[in-house]
Amino acid sequence: MKRPFVVAVASEKGGVGKTTIATNLAVYLKALHEDLPVTIASFDNHFSVDQMFALGPQPEGNVANLLEGCPIEELAVLGQYGVQYVASSQRLQPPGHDPAWLRQRVSASKLEGILILDTRPILDWFTEAALLTADLVLVPVKDRAALINAGSLRKIMADAGRAEKVWLLPSLVDARARLNAEVRVYEFLVYGARERDYQVLDICISKSPKVEGLASGFSSRIWPVLTHARNTSVHGQFKKLAEFVLSNSATETFEDRSDSCGEGGLAGLPAARRRKLILECPLCCQQSLHADGHFFFDLSSRRRGFLHPDCCDQLFAELELDVVTSEEILALTIEGLGLVGPESRLTAHLFDADETLVASEDLGKEKSRVHNTLPMIIGRPLDAAYRELVIINCQAMSPAEQMGDDLYRRFASRRRKIARELRLAGFF
Ligand SMILES: Nc1ncnc2c1ncn2[C@@H]1O[C@H](COP(=O)(O)OP(=O)(O)OP(=O)(O)O)[C@@H](O)[C@H]1O
Numbered sequence: 271m272k273r274p275f276v277v278a279v280a281s282e283k284g285g286v287g288k289t290t291i292a293t294n295l296a297v298y299l300k301a302l303h304e305d306l307p308v309t310i311a312s313f314d315n316h317f318s319v320d321q322m323f324a325l326g327p328q329p330e331g332n333v334a335n336l337l338e339g340c341p342i343e344e345l346a347v348l349g350q351y352g353v354q355y356v357a358s359s360q361r362l363q364p365p366g367h368d369p370a371w372l373r374q375r376v377s378a379s380k381l382e383g384i385l386i387l388d389t390r391p392i393l394d395w396f397t398e399a400a401l402l403t404a405d406l407v408l409v410p411v412k413d414r415a416a417l418i419n420a421g422s423l424r425k426i427m428a429d430a431g432r433a434e435k436v437w438l439l440p441s442l443v444d445a446r447a448r449l450n451a452e453v454r455v456y457e458f459l460v461y462g463a464r465e466r467d468y469q470v471l472d473i474c475i476s477k478s479p480k481v482e483g484l485a486s487g488f489s490s491r492i493w494p495v496l497t498h499a500r501n502t503s504v505h506g507q508f509k510k511l512a513e514f515v516l517s518n519s520a521t522e523t524f525e526d527r528s529d530s531c532g533e534g535g536l537a538g539l540p541a542a543r544r545r546k547l548i549l550e551c552p553l554c555c556q557q558s559l560h561a562d563g564h565f566f567f568d569l570s571s572r573r574r575g576f577l578h579p580d581c582c583d584q585l586f587a588e589l590e591l592d593v594v595t596s597e598e599i600l601a602l603t604i605e606g607l608g609l610v611g612p613e614s615r616l617t618a619h620l621f622d623a624d625e626t627l628v629a630s631e632d633l634g635k636e637k638s639r640v641h642n643t644l645p646m647i648i649g650r651p652l653d654a655a656y657r658e659l660v661i662i663n664c665q666a667m668s669p670a671e672q673m674g675d676d677l678y679r680r681f682a683s684r685r686r687k688i689a690r691e692l693r694l695a696g697f698f
């Protein structure tokens with residue numbers, strides 16, 4: 271079984287929005303991807319996670335039991351919005367082990383999907399353990415002090431050989447605030463971060479009085495942006511952040527995974543064919559190289575992998591295009607800059623066994639399963655996409671067979687013909 275993809279939200283600076291980001295990210299991930307198990311745990315003692323997700327009676331275990339060695343899947347309980355949460359604890363004592371111990375515990379657990387870890391505003395045992403466990407570290411920065419503080423988090427990740435997992439996320443940014451007449455605070459943060467050689471997300475979480483109000487009422491509940499502040503810019507920002515996390519979680523490839531050598535008879539493939547071969551089905555994020563699946567290929571990123579037959583059926587069921595024979599191929603094109611420009615569009619095209627275009631269907635810009643899945647196939651949010659072509663085989667077959675010489679070459683030749691035809695028709 272595959273370990274969960276772990277996202278840590280960390281900053282030594284207090285009040286930069288860590289908990290708000292961690293909790294809302296969980297809600298948005300679930301909203302975008304209802305089949306994906308999403309779990310959250312916090313090493314903070316503010317109980318904000320419990321205040322947002324508690325449902326039913328107080329869980330028996332909490333995060334302190336995790337540190338005593340209790341398996342995380344036994345502590346996670348189903349909470350509001352379909353998110354699983356591990357109850358928080360008032361007093362956490364660092365266990366005697368090295369902080370890297372947590373990574374081993376999580377890797378050995380039966381938890382699946384995405385695990386989000388909220389941390390304290392200090393670089394203690396818990397924060398270090400969360401960092402070392404993480405496959406992606408989001409560091410909210412709202413000012414220069416937070417930017418400078420990020421250095422110690424990066425050092426821990428760099429020492430572990432994982433500096434590239436760290437992403438700065440401008441947070442609590444007042445869109446109008448300026449350092450001077452020319453420079454806005456946001457631009458200063460991005461400039462300062464890039465100058466220090468950080469990866470910075472091109473998403474920022476704006477400061478919004480409405481979002482602030484969600485956690486500061488007299489109620490003991492904390493409400494998510496998704497349900498109570500949808501009309502703010504922060505809503506779109508969290509959606510983009512969740513898309514970024516989803517596409518990141520789906521980027522682990524056959525080559526990244528050192529223990530995958532025996533997987534599905536694929537170990538002997540030429541390196542060029544193994545490269546960018548995604549291990550999971552982008553729809554359900556579960557392993558997809560062990561059983562029959564629908565081969566997909568993204569022309570610009572060269573990412574390739576397999577959709578589970580059930581997942582692919584759900585995708586096809588949303589289309590008006592009717593797949594009649596398994597010899598057909600479905601192509602998805604995005605024209606223009608992401609789906610943001612007025613002229614941009616997402617279109618599905620069905621090709622028959624001779625690569626002749628049977629029909630095309632405009633999928634518009636509305637949110638659908640296809641829109642939600644594409645970021646995970648192409649490896650970046652739709653807004654960052656530009657002229658994409660994704661090709662999906664309508665026939666499910668074993669990965670070893672599909673990746674074998676004959677069928678792989680046949681698919682590559684079909685793919686080239688389809689790309690040529692769509693280009694001539696002006697579709698991407
Ligand atoms: N986008 C936002 N707009 C306005 N207020 C926000 C926003 N995000 C968070 N806040 C508010 O800022 C304060 C700090 O946020 P939060 O608790 O998420 O930060 P934190 O980094 O987790 O803090 P700590 O370091 O104490 O754990 C809270 O009052 C929260 O409601």
Ligand SMILES: [Mg+2]
Pocket residue numbers: 288289290314316389
């Ligand atoms: Mg917090």
